[in-house]
Amino acid sequence: CKDVGHRLSGSTGAAAAVEYTRQLMIAYDFDTVYLQPVMVPNWKRGPVEILKIMNSKKRGVIDLNALALGNSVGTGSQGILAEIIELKGISEIQERKNELAGKIVFFNGPMDPTLLETFSAYGAAVSQRSSGAARTAPYGAKAIIVRSMTQSLDDVPHTGSLRYQTDIKAIPAMAISTKDADLLSQLLKDQANLHIYMENYAEMLPEAQSFNVIGQLTGTLFPDEYIAVGGHLDSWDVGEGAHDDGSGCMQGIEVLRVFKSLNIKPKRTLRAVMWMNEENGSKGGKAYANLSEMRKEHHIAAIESDRGGFVPRGFTSTGSAKQKQQLSKWKILFEPYGLHDFDRTGGGADIGPLSKQGTFLIGLLPDGQRYFRYHHTEKDVFEAVDRRELELGAASMASLVYLLDQYGIKN
């Protein structure tokens, strides 16, 4: 597991992960284990990434801790040297649009540390990363830099995907660590004409062949009713994608392994699914839902774990009032184990496309306080996951799958 390492869609790591999880589920003797072909984007970071402040009066040249954003174009060998301009967020673009031409735009809106829910803080800040490039290119920005999406103050840059618009010029984009963002902002207060040099070789190659990996326990009574459980197999190309989302993959497999090892034969068909390409395209989730529809595989429910392998606090869900009511009824069964949080809307990026068939979408909701220390960084490694916390999440998912399997759930 540790040996697979990171596994961005299209990479050799992703191919290794497909084979590793396939073999693992075969070793666990699931009824069926198979691959589902998916064409995926094939983005490469390139061999070198440089981001420097060039002309600080106080400090001279300063190397910044930076990572290209996923899907970003590179600068190529000529690099980009330009004046920097700081914006506090996407909302500031409109009033300062006339100042952006020829510059590198530095988005420095922090994830609000005073919000209890880290995902809320993330949601409020992440548009800088995902659409900052597309939103500033029309005004002549040459590149963007984004403050890393974390509430921690440290030297670790966080990558993550951006989206270009087809009719807008693609400009390079990099994330810098929060400490470097604070430094840059501080220096700008004293010296408005700071220049940044950016060089990297990121590029989007032609689509590559990849796969969803599926393991199945076939139902004894209602084999045509499906319950899918799992996470996404791809990760960013730094660290090991342990919390994001090795945890969810292993938990999905663990749910079926628990059924096997307790010799519980499910009434309905259970599937552990490792979806490919959540990080920069969600092609796996879409392909899974499309194929499922073609084959009339009715999914009564799907559970995704993609918020890290932390201690479980509840489940999010998206579905009909009836479905949500049923989940609420089961809440008392989970409370003695410390799961109290059942009311939030959610699910998962990979299971979202199943909503068309009326599937009840469920997301494992682990404690979120530490997630953004690791998210999309070199720190998201095997050792950052606590085994007990991971197992408690898997046990919670297995319990819910058991209930869904035994009692079904009406749309």
Place this chain on the structure above:
Amino acid sequence: CKDVGHRLSGSTGAAAAVEYTRQLMIAYDFDTVYLQPVMVPNWKRGPVEILKIMNSKKRGVIDLNALALGNSVGTGSQGILAEIIELKGISEIQERKNELAGKIVFFNGPMDPTLLETFSAYGAAVSQRSSGAARTAPYGAKAIIVRSMTQSLDDVPHTGSLRYQTDIKAIPAMAISTKDADLLSQLLKDQANLHIYMENYAEMLPEAQSFNVIGQLTGTLFPDEYIAVGGHLDSWDVGEGAHDDGSGCMQGIEVLRVFKSLNIKPKRTLRAVMWMNEENGSKGGKAYANLSEMRKEHHIAAIESDRGGFVPRGFTSTGSAKQKQQLSKWKILFEPYGLHDFDRTGGGADIGPLSKQGTFLIGLLPDGQRYFRYHHTEKDVFEAVDRRELELGAASMASLVYLLDQYGIKN
């Protein structure tokens, strides 16, 4: 904070911690900051610790990852070489008492990993460590080895205190890592006559002078009603005692700092207390309660944080039905912040002696899943504490202190 390092009672580290926290509270401009003299045990681990399997047929001589237990006597330079005998727990002593003479007794009862509550598993296993030596010495055991108190399987030995009985011979005691415990147990299955060599220089020196450290915000309306909040300042002499209990100390100080910085003048007198010597004597807690009684300082409530700097899940308490009822009423104020667990009995070792004056005893209850990865080991360092989790605990304590201060609590 990081610089102070570990600080066992009587050590230079403990003295540094006294001065560090005193100065910190002065810098925060608390109304009064002072030291309370306490005489403490002064146990030293000594310069060298050796524990080896000497005669494994398969592997020859094997060094084990081991630490002397706190308060233990040493073997001295002659060491102890003896056959080993494995017991699964204290309860096995009675039936095997005739086999113990001349041997090193190896207590290998694991902390049950299937218990959800790690502290329950700890409570069920820890008598091996605390009383294994005193319980086996009467039958002629020469020393004991104890499986480390953790549910993790790793190479890290966990120290912790033992208690001798005055009328029973004190024999040396060491803890070994869980992996080494499994190894030793495995080897014993194939080879009953395994011999262990133990050498260490642990010793109990004469009592030393130390201090509780106290910072106070004096109440405006009811200055004679006290609310104490804090943790214990001493730690074991490995790692940095970050979770145990640097966290509780910093949270206690943080509670008063929050009152100051929000300019909330408490009605009652608030005290941040850093109790000395929880780990091997609890002299600080006893001295604090005694002095408090002499001075007629009526403590209406005391909150201790001594379960690590993890995300808060609730509060434990010990007190009258009326007091507990009042706490229950406040529960709904904490639930939106993820604190649901208010029903357990608890408090803290240092505040326990205050029960004589009818004080409502309260313990911060953080998530316990990761605590025993770090507890009493070299891994319990500053970096193992997540800042957000620590702060959320402090905020929860500050909120409860605010309620106690505003509304009081009847015995």
